Amino acid sequence: MAVTIRDVARRAHVSVATVSRALTSPELVRPETRSRVLAAATELGYQPNRAARGLITGKTGNIGIVVPDLDNPFFTGVLKAVQARAMQADYAVFVADSDEDPVTEAKLVHAMAKQVDGVVLCAPGLEDSQIYEVAGATSLVLLNRRLPGVPAALMDSAGGMHAVIDHLVALGHRRIAYLNGPRTSWSNQERRRGLLSAVAQHDVDLVDLGPFAPRYEGGLQAADLAVAADTTAIVAYNDIMALGVLARLRDRGITVPGDVSVTGFDDLTYAALCSPALTTVAMPVAQAGRTAVNLLLDWLDSDNTEVPQIVAETQLIVRGTTTPPRR
Amino acid sequence: MAVTIRDVARRAHVSVATVSRALTSPELVRPETRSRVLAAATELGYQPNRAARGLITGKTGNIGIVVPDLDNPFFTGVLKAVQARAMQADYAVFVADSDEDPVTEAKLVHAMAKQVDGVVLCAPGLEDSQIYEVAGATSLVLLNRRLPGVPAALMDSAGGMHAVIDHLVALGHRRIAYLNGPRTSWSNQERRRGLLSAVAQHDVDLVDLGPFAPRYEGGLQAADLAVAADTTAIVAYNDIMALGVLARLRDRGITVPGDVSVTGFDDLTYAALCSPALTTVAMPVAQAGRTAVNLLLDWLDSDNTEVPQIVAETQLIVRGTTTPPRR
DNA sequence: AGAAAAACCGTAAACGTTTTCGAGCGCCAG
DNA sequence: CTGGCGCTCGAAAACGTTTACGGTTTTTCT
Numbered sequence: 001m002a003v004t005i006r007d008v009a010r011r012a013h014v015s016v017a018t019v020s021r022a023l024t025s026p027e028l029v030r031p032e033t034r035s036r037v038l039a040a041a042t043e044l045g046y047q048p049n050r051a052a053r054g055l056i057t058g059k060t061g062n063i064g065i066v067v068p069d070l071d072n073p074f075f076t077g078v079l080k081a082v083q084a085r086a087m088q089a090d091y092a093v094f095v096a097d098s099d100e101d102p103v104t105e106a107k108l109v110h111a112m113a114k115q116v117d118g119v120v121l122c123a124p125g126l127e128d129s130q131i132y133e134v135a136g137a138t139s140l141v142l143l144n145r146r147l148p149g150v151p152a153a154l155m156d157s158a159g160g161m162h163a164v165i166d167h168l169v170a171l172g173h174r175r176i177a178y179l180n181g182p183r184t185s186w187s188n189q190e191r192r193r194g195l196l197s198a199v200a201q202h203d204v205d206l207v208d209l210g211p212f213a214p215r216y217e218g219g220l221q222a223a224d225l226a227v228a229a230d231t232t233a234i235v236a237y238n239d240i241m242a243l244g245v246l247a248r249l250r251d252r253g254i255t256v257p258g259d260v261s262v263t264g265f266d267d268l269t270y271a272a273l274c275s276p277a278l279t280t281v282a283m284p285v286a287q288a289g290r291t292a293v294n295l296l297l298d299w300l301d302s303d304n305t306e307v308p309q310i311v312a313e314t315q316l317i318v319r320g321t322t323t324p325p326r327r
Numbered sequence: 328m329a330v331t332i333r334d335v336a337r338r339a340h341v342s343v344a345t346v347s348r349a350l351t352s353p354e355l356v357r358p359e360t361r362s363r364v365l366a367a368a369t370e371l372g373y374q375p376n377r378a379a380r381g382l383i384t385g386k387t388g389n390i391g392i393v394v395p396d397l398d399n400p401f402f403t404g405v406l407k408a409v410q411a412r413a414m415q416a417d418y419a420v421f422v423a424d425s426d427e428d429p430v431t432e433a434k435l436v437h438a439m440a441k442q443v444d445g446v447v448l449c450a451p452g453l454e455d456s457q458i459y460e461v462a463g464a465t466s467l468v469l470l471n472r473r474l475p476g477v478p479a480a481l482m483d484s485a486g487g488m489h490a491v492i493d494h495l496v497a498l499g500h501r502r503i504a505y506l507n508g509p510r511t512s513w514s515n516q517e518r519r520r521g522l523l524s525a526v527a528q529h530d531v532d533l534v535d536l537g538p539f540a541p542r543y544e545g546g547l548q549a550a551d552l553a554v555a556a557d558t559t560a561i562v563a564y565n566d567i568m569a570l571g572v573l574a575r576l577r578d579r580g581i582t583v584p585g586d587v588s589v590t591g592f593d594d595l596t597y598a599a600l601c602s603p604a605l606t607t608v609a610m611p612v613a614q615a616g617r618t619a620v621n622l623l624l625d626w627l628d629s630d631n632t633e634v635p636q637i638v639a640e641t642q643l644i645v646r647g648t649t650t651p652p653r654r
Numbered sequence: 655a656g657a658a659a660a661a662c663c664g665t666a667a668a669c670g671t672t673t674t675c676g677a678g679c680g681c682c683a684g
Numbered sequence: 685c686t687g688g689c690g691c692t693c694g695a696a697a698a699c700g701t702t703t704a705c706g707g708t709t710t711t712t713c714t
Contacts, residue, residue: 052700080397379670
């Protein structure tokens with residue numbers, strides 16, 4: 001059916017071993033025969049069977065990525081970068097969606113383990129111990145989750161949140177609401193950490209609300225609580241919640257940013273497109289995705305002695321939803 | 328290293344052949360020994376090596392999907408469904424992003440061909456002939472592109488567009504602008520087809536503008552042309568363009584839907600979230616994704632005699648950007 | 655020129671499965 | 685009692701590669 005290494009060998013008048021060498025370690029064969037082999041290979045349109053190769057080398061040439069939700073632009077941004085970088089390095093990528101469920105998350109990386117050289121696990125909801133457990137099944141690099149002993153591509157969301165508070169304080173806000181995302185999520189903890197550190201050095205009142213579902217509906221619900229708390233600025237856990245907040249405020253006749261300032265987090269595309277455009281912090285998803293596969297690839301051919309955790313910088317994007325408070 | 332079929336065989340005191348049979352075709356082995364094998368397998372945590380299996384069976388247990396842009400929620404919606412359905416059927420899925428480039432598109436399916444049992448090709452920009460060419464490399468099912476002889480999962484976007492015009496005409500609009508997407512794209516042709524058929528039976532003036540880039544910026548540009556043409560309704564090729572139109576109109580002080588009605592297409596999440604919420608047509612992306620892999624799976628074990636092309640219904644979602652014209 | 659070293663390449667084993675073939679066995683019919 | 689059949693299972697070949705090992709040729713050195 002398909003063209004095999006034997007066909008190439010026959011056509012080039014060499015053994016299969018030579019063909020293999022000519023393709024994978026060219027320095028081991030005389031230039032003349034090598035070009036003969038290469039010619040035969042391209043003429044026949046030969047592509048090595050990766051399964052067979054993997055069987056003997058133990059490497060598959062594949063990597064996996066498991067994300068909590070493929071409908072979330074945040075993760076697809078990561079995915080896009082991972083895919084691109086992997087392709088560059090001649091790796092193919094398996095994708096799986098855990099639907100935010102920790103147990104399928106674990107199941108998925110176990111299922112992938114046999115077919116990949118490593119997997120990047122995005123923002124897992126797993127317990128620390130469970131992560132260590134799945135890390136035993138394959139090479140793992142985390143994205144948006146820090147854990148001692150396992151390499152990770154991180155984003156400085158704490159720093160981003162710090163910048164948000166600095167920005168609001170500079171505008172003159174002194175009473176600020178934070179709308180928490182899921183309490184147990186590592187992201188929320190990080191964002192909150194940056195928030196608290198900034199608040200501590202600025203002498204402002206923090207109204208800590210939630211947790212809320214990190215969705216549009218969560219924002220709708222949270223908005224009322226924030227205005228009831230008489231704050232002049234509302235810091236949402238993420239953009240989608242912020243959009244909910246904006247919608248609810250508009251419905252109630254509260255103008256943004258006139259009556260109250262609002263910030264999001266993530267800089268999803270629609271943050272720039274809604275009106276007024278949302279002040280938010282941009283996450284370097286593409287960069288993180290790229291470094292995640294870089295880490296994985298490095299990890300694969302190295303003595304695994306050091307465990308790099310690379311954090312990429314976030315960036316505050318000031319748009320139309322933040323101004324000085326009314327008075 | 329990993330636990331192999333031989334380990335299981337040893338522990339169950341049978342041959343490797345029996346283990347294989349017990350796992351893949353249970354009816355061929357005595358129930359008693361089968362349970363002994365199963366016990367041994369689970370005790371050891373045995374998972375068959377799919378590469379080795381694929382080597383002999385010729386099936387990989389993988390499917391591939393190539394999309395034009397992973398940042399586009401439309402395609403990730405498809406991807407999510409494809410992934411879910413594939414997982415259900417115990418298939419793993421490779422994903423690749425062509426970056427809207429037809430030649431990488433072809434290259435990608437060729438590269439995948441060896442590692443998958445089939446690929447679903449989403450909204451390809453390839454010429455018909457090139458599609459037939461890549462279809463030779465592996466089992467192919469198209470999504471959002473119809474081509475004689477190759478199975479496809481389609482969505483009735485023509486019907487959706489027809490519904491849009493019916494809706495606008497019912498509201499009283501008689502002069503309508505259509506903002507074309509890329510001329511050569513199958514999607515634009517389909518939408519335009521539905522548009523023209525509706526226009527023909529309604530006696531309205533159609534102002535055919537473009538093509539424009541199917542992006543926010545394209546909408547900004549198109550908006551001015553549409554108002555210059557003195558239309559009372561603007562039908563955009565897709566939601567993102569519609570958002571651009573809304574932004575540009577707002578900047579110019581033209582109110583929506585008061586002065587002019589606007590419609591989008593695709594029903595991406597932000598269509599519901601912007602304000603006023605966008606009237607648009609919902610594409611059954613999840614359903615299409617599912618049927619795409621169903622088609623692929625059916626195709627794989629059947630006599631390939633019939634070539635099903637299944638079209639899923641679209642649905643007009645009336646929201647806040649459409650009302651009767653001012654006078 | 656002769657020997658040692660290096661360069662090149664072929665033979666065959668190995669990777670972990672599935673599957674063909676046939677052996678052993680019990681059973682039933684003739 | 686014999687022949688045949690059905691059931692269960694083991695031995696071994698096969699899938700398409702890579703790679704250890706050895707053999708042959710070429711180069712290098714004296």
